[in-house]
Amino acid sequence: MSRGRIRFVLFDYGNTLVPYGxxxxxxxxxxxxxxxxxxxxxxxxxxxxxxxxxxxxxxxxxxxxxxxxxxxxxxxxxxxxxxxxxxxxxxxxxxxxxxxxxxxxxxLRLPPDVLPVLDSIKNRYTLGLLSNWYLPAPLHRSLEAFGIRSRLAAAVVSGEIGRVKPHRSAFEALLRPLGASPGECAFVGDNLHADIEGAAALGMRTIHTREWIGGALDGDAGASGSAAPDRVIDRLADLPSVLEGMEAA
Ligand SMILES: [Mg+2]
Missing domain, CATH: 1.10.150 (DNA polymerase; domain 1)
Incomplete structure (x- = not known):
């Protein structure tokens, strides 16, 4: 399947942008x-x-x-x-x-790389976030408090839609407000099952981040997915160059 340009970069939250382990x-x-x-x-x-x-x-x-x-x-x-x-x-x-x-x-704490990385890619890509967490209000509050929310075109939390990744309807709940189709998206996440396998099943390109895996909960660190990620990063700071490489491929 040939895939077009990446126009949307979509993020998981816990252990992708902020440590949650x-x-x-x-x-x-x-x-x-x-x-x-x-x-x-x-x-x-x-x-x-x-x-x-x-x-x-x-x-x-x-x-x-x-x-x-x-x-x-x-x-x-x-x-x-x-x-x-x-x-x-x-x-x-x-x-x-x-x-x-x-x-x-x-x-939660905001690592120093996050806002500079988002700023360095937000003019080239439309950014979104899809998090599995049962209480949407505090998650949205933390996105605001950290200054992340204003860099995102849409943010969806599982608790407000009743569905969790890797279920396809969770991803679709983020694609809809963005007006995005999966082939235009790269999904960045730490959980091989929920994030990588889920996003790949819709036809998104996938980037597995291992930056916070050392402190991860067993269910995250031990998650195995049947889909291999397209790229792996060990620091969020490597994302901009990895995206450039994917575009050139
Ligand atoms: Mg996560």
Missing amino acids: RREAAVLDRVLADAVARWIPGVEAAAFASAVGRVKDGLIRGALRSGEEVANGDLALALAREAGAPAAPPGMAADLEARVSRAFVDV
Whole structure:
């Protein structure tokens, strides 16, 4: 299949633009454990944090299989049951969401390369972002806070569409507002299954970034996809020259 010029460069968020690995997940697990301990008697937050990680991993694996994003209410219910309660008490789900939302924005940091790289390519390509995360509002807030959002023509979060990568409808939810067709797109992501295999299945060109893989969650670092990426980068700073090489190929 001959593919035309790359006109759109599309990014994953966690472990592609900003580190989101074991350290960041552990902070959020502890926030959730503290919150559950406030609502369910007998829960000891420090001990419950590892159960939170296990419950979340199970839900995320299920979402990747089904293509449907986890709802906050389902997470609250699963955590309540893990803590021995039959259901989440009224108000608990909203409290968990509020606490995780605050902590999510605080736990992320913007690497110094990101804005210069986006600026160096944004006149040549239209940029977009597609992230798998169940709470869209804090993710959009962090994109604003870091100055990333103004460099993007569109940003879509799985939690607002109910679908996750690698499901094709998640990618289509980003292509639609961009007016892009897959053959005009290069997708940059760290997860071989969700990002690379998903984008390749639509006919996008793919770039696998390994910059943050050392700290990645097992589900990201260990993800294997049946599609091999077109290119691999070890630093986001290498993206502009890799894109140039792909154009020339
Ligand atoms: Mg990622």
